[in-house]
Amino acid sequence: MKLSITIAESAAENAPIVLRGSYTENIQKAAQMGYDAVEIHVKDPNTLDIKEIQKTCDKNNIAVSTIGTGMGYGIDGLSFTDPDDDIRDKAIRRIFDHICAAKKLNAKVIIGSMRGTIIDTNDRKKYKNYAFECFDKVINFAEKNNVTILNEAINRYETNFINNVEESLEFIKKINSPHLKIHLDTFHMNIEEPDMGKSILKAREFLGHFHFADSDRWYPGHGHIDFRSIIRALKDIKYDGFIAFECLPFPTPDVAAEKSIKNIKPLL
Numbered sequence: 001m002k003l004s005i006t007i008a009e010s011a012a013e014n015a016p017i018v019l020r021g022s023y024t025e026n027i028q029k030a031a032q033m034g035y036d037a038v039e040i041h042v043k044d045p046n047t048l049d050i051k052e053i054q055k056t057c058d059k060n061n062i063a064v065s066t067i068g069t070g071m072g073y074g075i076d077g078l079s080f081t082d083p084d085d086d087i088r089d090k091a092i093r094r095i096f097d098h099i100c101a102a103k104k105l106n107a108k109v110i111i112g113s114m115r116g117t118i119i120d121t122n123d124r125k126k127y128k129n130y131a132f133e134c135f136d137k138v139i140n141f142a143e144k145n146n147v148t149i150l151n152e153a154i155n156r157y158e159t160n161f162i163n164n165v166e167e168s169l170e171f172i173k174k175i176n177s178p179h180l181k182i183h184l185d186t187f188h189m190n191i192e193e194p195d196m197g198k199s200i201l202k203a204r205e206f207l208g209h210f211h212f213a214d215s216d217r218w219y220p221g222h223g224h225i226d227f228r229s230i231i232r233a234l235k236d237i238k239y240d241g242f243i244a245f246e247c248l249p250f251p252t253p254d255v256a257a258e259k260s261i262k263n264i265k266p267l268l
Helices: 023-033 052-060 085-105 123-143 165-175 187-194 197-205 227-236 251-268
Strands: 002-008 037-040 062-070 108-111 149-152 180-185 207-212 242-245
Touching: 002 023, 002 062, 002 108, 002 251, 023 037, 023 052, 023 197, 023 227, 023 251, 037 197, 037 207, 037 242, 037 251, 052 062, 052 085, 085 108, 108 123, 123 149, 123 180, 123 187, 149 165, 165 180, 165 187, 165 197, 180 197, 187 197, 187 207, 197 227, 207 227, 242 251
Parallel strands: 002 037, 002 242, 037 062, 062 108, 108 149, 149 180, 180 207, 207 242
Antiparallel strands: none
16 A cells, blocks of 8 residues: 645645645655655646656656546536536536546546535436436546546535445446546545445455545544554455545644654554
């Protein structure tokens, strides 16, 4: 297992993104702290200087593990379940742009909040069909570009659509593509999963990425989540992907990044 840290050029104060500011400076900082990779969160991937990011990664012997897409929903309101055809189309095209960037950086693309939510629970089927149609187009494009899409299970207080491992497995088996994997997050699992270790065992070969944050969404070790048992379960399924720290930048970004790797790396 390898460790990654979330970075963004800018983000809201309470957003669970650790390092903020210059991409190249934070890539260098992450490498100096001992990270294997960075996870880039960006609203519009066309604004990224891919060549400069790749050059900095190569120079510092660090990778880009993943690209987060949530700002497309949080800032621009784009989602796969919006009843407006035009907004869903814009969401698809935005993810296409993320896939193109990920291809150049040899990274995976996360779809979490941009998956959307079911606005009218009396007509769940309609909204699920919206999402399936969007995913079908996105997965087809991802397959052509050999990029893996990660569908993140998010807790019930943020969305009412695919909240846990069981629902994630049902969804991923319906889509049926080797380029779609499950993405789990300890913060969300702490709310949704009765036993996080058992849920990891259920995910097994479908697990493609993992976010670590403690129960209060601070760095691991600040709350009550038992990360030792989570890592034991990951070892049991022979997970060899990235663990990315997507936690609040408290008490400071640097302290959160340093505490995260200090508390988790010895357990791997």
